[in-house]
Amino acid sequence: MHSLVEENYLKALFALSKDKGSVSVNDLSKHLDIKMPTVTNMMKKMAFKNLVHYQSYKPLKLTKKGKKEAALIIRKHRLTEMYLVEKMGFGWEEVHNIAEQIEHIKSPKLFAKMEELLDYPKFDPHGTPIPDINGEMEWKAFSKLSECKPGERVKMAAVINTSDEFLKFLNRREIHLGLKIRIESVEPFDNTMVVKYKNHSGETISHTVCERLLVEKF
Amino acid sequence: MHSLVEENYLKALFALSKDKGSVSVNDLSKHLDIKMPTVTNMMKKMAFKNLVHYQSYKPLKLTKKGKKEAALIIRKHRLTEMYLVEKMGFGWEEVHNIAEQIEHIKSPKLFAKMEELLDYPKFDPHGTPIPDINGEMEWKAFSKLSECKPGERVKMAAVINTSDEFLKFLNRREIHLGLKIRIESVEPFDNTMVVKYKNHSGETISHTVCERLLVEKF
DNA sequence: GTATAAAGTTAGTCTTAACTAACATATTAG
């Protein structure tokens, strides 16, 4: 199987290539905090293992195989996060570091069991889709909260930024997954939103935050 | 912190020194399936880190620090095994390999949570003690030989005093870990025991010695 | 009590995955 190190490269490649489909050596280097020559070297090795398409001076692209392997690691990460939150009582902001380590555990049984105990979830505590055992994920059409109009009722579905800071911020305002939110109004000058949910009414949310909250209309 | 590799050496040293209090390079090498020169090298590094007492051609002994670190890894291993069995529905035969990996996870929180959910167990279902957060374990699971009654059959589990003198004494009488012993009789005046084991029958053991031998009833 | 076997050590090599320094190619700015 793959080394822990290779798995981290795969995961980073997968995460970074979401938008453009490819990644620069530079981006990958910065994301992993590993110097560029090391990354170049590793890419050659991984190309040899048919995990990534590599050509000198060209952007990096995961192969089909690489994409699947990456998805399977992400599957383990997200199942773990969800298990920790749902079954062990951890908070959102605590689970990332633990999942980052557990995702490398080699034990199909362990993750199959988590999945079973969680009732085969398709989305994790951050609302992002969980790849299935074949590395396939279901993408659902979520909207950014910032794109919603006054009067609409939506349900919290995912967060884009998962930094500790941000998650703590959401906790303080009791904003969590599945929360039903009604958009009261939008300030025209700075796009700040005034929303209502649970026992919070007239809560204001900055545009920056609204850009990072994915919601489901219903 | 320590590398995964060092942790495995610590754990093996701890497990193997249960009986004699010290371990030969050869035993350690066989147990880890790592060649002797590699072990010697690692012992020097670990001696430098004050985890093990090392002198050329002498048996290996964990330092106090090394013992504690090892106990903390074993704590994580046993808590994980118990958690997998009790809370996730695994069978005992399935959990060892998983625990072997999870024991290296760096997250005090995770194991504190397992401990909490398991209701602060001091022993696993095999009666083996689980070290606490300070690496201390309770040995109550075992009885002193001196507390056993005539007719009982017991198995040697641990020795309290590990002085050279004492261990040599035990060696001369071929008393070792795992040895099955039957208590024949107890002299009422000085509590000397007459016991039978292997090809020794009618061997007498003083009360002083019986006080230092921990046994498991079976 | 020496000869032989077993255990332990030393020296030198390999692989993985990191690094720096120096060089090469692309991109951007004027």
Add this chain to the structure above:
DNA sequence: CTAATATGTTAGTTAAGACTAACTTTATAC
């Protein structure tokens, strides 16, 4: 279009942790 800058590569080094071959010390057998 060329200069400057940013990005990417090559070459050589390092540390951890494994190995083999050869040597040394300790233990065991006769």
